[in-house]
Amino acid sequence: MDALFQGMAAALSVGTVAAVATGVVAGLVFSAIPGLTFSVALALIMPFTFGMDPIPAMALLLGVYSGGMTGGAVSAILLGIPGTPSAAATVLDGHPMARRGDASFALGASVISSAFGGLFSLVVMMLLLEQVADVAIRFGPAEIFALVLFGLSTICGLADKSMVRGLIAGVLGLMVMTIGLDELDGVGRLTFGSIQLQQGVNMLVAMIALFAVPQVISTFVDHGRVERPAITERVRAVFPWRRVAGCWSLLLRSSAIGTVIGSIPGTGGPIASFLAYDHARRFSRRPAEFGTGTIEGVVAPEASNNAVMGGALIPVLSLGIPGDPATAVILGGLLVHGLQPGPMLFQTRLDVIYALYMAIAVSWVIILLVQLVGIRLFVRVLRVPPHVLGVCILVLCGIGSYVIRNAIFDVYLMAIIGLLGYGLQRMRIPLAPVVLGLVLGPTLEQQYRTALILSEGSHQIFFESGVAMVFFALTLLTIGWQVWSSLRTPTEPKPEVT
Amino acid sequence: MRLDRLDRWLGPSLTLLALVWLWLVYAYIPGARFEGEPGPRAFPVLLGTVLAGLGVVMMLQSLVSARRDREPGETPSLGGREVGLAAGTFGLLILYAFLLERIGFVSATPVVTALAMYGLAKVRRWVLLGSIAVGITFGCWVIFDVLLGTPLPRGSWVIWP
Numbered sequence: 001m002d003a004l005f006q007g008m009a010a011a012l013s014v015g016t017v018a019a020v021a022t023g024v025v026a027g028l029v030f031s032a033i034p035g036l037t038f039s040v041a042l043a044l045i046m047p048f049t050f051g052m053d054p055i056p057a058m059a060l061l062l063g064v065y066s067g068g069m070t071g072g073a074v075s076a077i078l079l080g081i082p083g084t085p086s087a088a089a090t091v092l093d094g095h096p097m098a099r100r101g102d103a104s105f106a107l108g109a110s111v112i113s114s115a116f117g118g119l120f121s122l123v124v125m126m127l128l129l130e131q132v133a134d135v136a137i138r139f140g141p142a143e144i145f146a147l148v149l150f151g152l153s154t155i156c157g158l159a160d161k162s163m164v165r166g167l168i169a170g171v172l173g174l175m176v177m178t179i180g181l182d183e184l185d186g187v188g189r190l191t192f193g194s195i196q197l198q199q200g201v202n203m204l205v206a207m208i209a210l211f212a213v214p215q216v217i218s219t220f221v222d223h224g225r226v227e228r229p230a231i232t233e234r235v236r237a238v239f240p241w242r243r244v245a246g247c248w249s250l251l252l253r254s255s256a257i258g259t260v261i262g263s264i265p266g267t268g269g270p271i272a273s274f275l276a277y278d279h280a281r282r283f284s285r286r287p288a289e290f291g292t293g294t295i296e297g298v299v300a301p302e303a304s305n306n307a308v309m310g311g312a313l314i315p316v317l318s319l320g321i322p323g324d325p326a327t328a329v330i331l332g333g334l335l336v337h338g339l340q341p342g343p344m345l346f347q348t349r350l351d352v353i354y355a356l357y358m359a360i361a362v363s364w365v366i367i368l369l370v371q372l373v374g375i376r377l378f379v380r381v382l383r384v385p386p387h388v389l390g391v392c393i394l395v396l397c398g399i400g401s402y403v404i405r406n407a408i409f410d411v412y413l414m415a416i417i418g419l420l421g422y423g424l425q426r427m428r429i430p431l432a433p434v435v436l437g438l439v440l441g442p443t444l445e446q447q448y449r450t451a452l453i454l455s456e457g458s459h460q461i462f463f464e465s466g467v468a469m470v471f472f473a474l475t476l477l478t479i480g481w482q483v484w485s486s487l488r489t490p491t492e493p494k495p496e497v498t
Numbered sequence: 499m500r501l502d503r504l505d506r507w508l509g510p511s512l513t514l515l516a517l518v519w520l521w522l523v524y525a526y527i528p529g530a531r532f533e534g535e536p537g538p539r540a541f542p543v544l545l546g547t548v549l550a551g552l553g554v555v556m557m558l559q560s561l562v563s564a565r566r567d568r569e570p571g572e573t574p575s576l577g578g579r580e581v582g583l584a585a586g587t588f589g590l591l592i593l594y595a596f597l598l599e600r601i602g603f604v605s606a607t608p609v610v611t612a613l614a615m616y617g618l619a620k621v622r623r624w625v626l627l628g629s630i631a632v633g634i635t636f637g638c639w640v641i642f643d644v645l646l647g648t649p650l651p652r653g654s655w656v657i658w659p
Contacts, residue, residue: 029646036646044647164556168512171549175519178545182538189527189538213587220583220618387619388630394587394614395607395634398594403648408599415591422584427508445541457534 007354010055011362019056020359023063024366028374030064031071034081034208035400038068042329046336054337055352059359061333065326066118066363069269069306070371073110077298078103078381079393081212085203086269086305088435089277091211093290093297100293103379108239109295110302111371113251115364116244117303120255121262121310122360125317132311133318136263141451142461144264146471148444151271152436153478154278163482166433169424173437174444176201176417183442184449196409205401205410206417206438212397213418214425219390239372240295247299250280258304262311265323269305270439276304282481310360317341317353506564509557516550583618590614602653607635 010016023045030041041064049057072087077094090110097106124132139147152170179190180200191197244251254276261272280300281290290297313330315321320341322328334341339352346353381389401414421431455461462468523542530537590610597606611631615621621630642648 033641036648040648164552164559168549168552168556171545171552175542175545175549178542185528185531185538187528187538189542190522192526213591217580217584217587220587221580223619388615388621391611391614391619391630392634394590395594395611395638398591398598398610399603399607399638399642399650402598402651403642406649408595408651411595411598412592415588415595418591419584419588427504448541449536453535455534 003350004354006351008358010351010355011059011358016056016059016359017362019052019060020063020363021366023060024067024363024370027064027067028071028370031068031083032074033400034075034083034212034396035204035403037084037204038064038071039325039329041068042326046329046333049333050336054339055355057337058333058356061330062356062359063363065309065330066360067367069118069309070111070114070367073114073302074107074378077106077110078378079212080215081393082207084269085207085439086273086308088207088270088439089273089301090298092277092432093292093294096291096293097298098382102293103382104375105240106298107371107375107378109244109298111368111375112239112241112244113299113302114306115368116251117255117258117305117307118309118364119361120252121259121307122357124259125310125314126357129314129318132263132314136265136315137319139264139467141447141454142465143467144267145444145447145451146462146468147264147267148271148440148447150471150475150478151275152440152444153475154274154436165429169429169431169433170437173434174441176206177203177438177441178445183446196407199405201413202404202410203438204404205414207435208397208400209414209417210421210431210435212393214422214431216390216393217422219386223387243295244299247296250296250300251303253279254300254303255307258307259311262308262323263314265315265321267443268312268324269308272308273301273305274436274439276300317345318343503560505556505560509553509560511553512556513550513553516546516553519549520546586618590618598651600653600655602656603650604635604639605653605656607638608632611635
């Protein structure tokens with residue numbers, strides 16, 4: 001009890017709250033701008049924490065994390081460009097909502113869902129930390145491969161009109177991500193001796209290219225041909241509490257998906273958000289409306305990708321295992337401030353643990369307050385005429401692609417991939433599965449090969465794992481269901497998800 | 499063009515692309531070094547094979563649907579204006595990358611913005627065009643360089659004091 005009160009006192013002190021607020025704003029800004037991610041913000045802010053006390057320092061970093069997970073939805077909804085890879089699924093329905101005048105509604109729904117997902121995973125972290133860590137540590141390469149394969153099966157649902165086109169798109173995305181230096185063997189794959197290509201295609205560069213460039217070209221094509229004034233934003237309450245509360249069951253399920261995915265090292269927000277999106281679509285009464293601007297298409301991925309935060313912190317705090325670059329920086333912060341993760345931390349510094357929990361809860365309150373003002377400002381972007389906004393987005397694509405790795409090569413790559421993406425779109429090949437292939441490809445291959453190395457080439461390793469078999473079965477069920485549904489349904493044109 | 503007619507050439511094109519991919523993979527990526535390890539070539543080979551198969555499936559599907567005489571529905575078409583705008587956008591992005599490297603962000607951005615406003619967005623009011631070009635440049639500089647501290651290209655042709 002003493003530790004709880006000490007932790008609360010530390011977390012609610014002026015200095016700590018100020019640190020959380022600073023972190024939240026920094027995370028929001030970084031992740032709202034395409035090309036910058038909150039991982040970059042964490043890395044930049046980390047040195048500033050060296051002179052701080054442990055609790056305000058960790059509160060600052062956690063504020064960046066939670067703000068960053070939310071901010072990606074801002075550009076995803078307003079501009080159709082995900083600010084972070086985790087917000088890629090939010091584009092699918094969030095941006096169509098903005099284009100029909102419901103941007104503030106979409107942003108408000110995303111903030112509420114994000115806060116719910118974040119707080120849900122925080123509660124799970126507080127109550128079930130040991131149990132979840134125990135399960136997560138059992139996920140080896142075979143289990144993670146099966147999980148990611150299941151995630152890839154959602155491609156079938158992202159291309160409603162033609163599964164063949166969806167699969168082609170997914171394979172193309174997977175192929176792009178094989179280019180570069182092979183992580184396991186250290187050999188160049190289709191690099192043709194180019195040093196720049198050895199770094200491979202950066203996932204965020206490809207996402208910016210695929211989401212933004214085709215959209216910008218379409219904007220210029222429509223301009224002059226179709227008289228389209230700037231979008232008139234409908235006046236709505238900023239936070240649509242009731243409407244989102246109506247999706248309470250979906251919120252719970254998506255948050256659970258995100259928490260579980262986040263607790264498994266090597267997965268993360270993008271996988272969780274696409275799985276949740278597909279889950280929402282699959283169990284919706286109106287699946288055909290997904291991709292046209294449904295609130296469920298925003299609620300599910302945003303709840304899920306923010307629930308990843310609490311899940312991801314479970315292996316970090318309990319085992320000292322980071323699951324992604326962001327949690328690796330968080331782990332670094334813990335070590336720099338003399339906090340060794342593991343069972344001893346929970347025994348000797350329980351006050352710090354409680355303070356961190358409180359800091360995360362405070363961060364969500366601050367996010368809600370900041371967004372209350374922020375949303376009203378953000379949606380003013382949509383008053384800009386589309387053709388002018390298109391030029392702004394074009395410049396942002398160029399600069400955003402450059403700042404990821406400080407490489408001009410990435411700007412050239414973004415242009416090429418963007419043009420190819422436009423071509424694919426015109427050939428009715430959907431781009432969402434391409435993005436899914438980009439996101440999941442590296443993990444899929446790496447885990448597959450690692451599993452085979454461990455088993456000395458025997459595929460038996462996949463069949464010996466009960467967890468892996470469950471995910472394989474789910475994958476087959478998903479694909480089978482989709483095939484059966486498409487054979488059953490008459491050949492009416494359905495809205496295509498692109 | 500009907501969708502099934504599009505697929506009739508798209509399918510074989512994708513299969514051809516897959517075959518070229520497979521050739522490149524076998525030519526430039528070494529196989530596994532140890533027994534039991536799939537090696538760096540395995541995954542790209544698998545993907546190429548799957549893509550080749552999907553291309554064939556697409557072509558077969560188009561032949562079957564052509565026989566059934568299905569209603570064409572919405573069919574893709576590409577006009578000259580659209581091709582021009584796509585090429586123009588691509589060209590501007592390439593030019594932007596070229597200029598960023600040589601003359602830096604501060605000079606390249608207003609030039610490319612002005613060209614985009616004039617050539618793609620068809621803005622002909624020079625005051626508006628100039629204001630937007632300068633405004634976007636200044637805004638991006640403030641956000642990226644001043645507030646966030648992320649380095650922007652300075653240009654290899656520019657001598658900075």
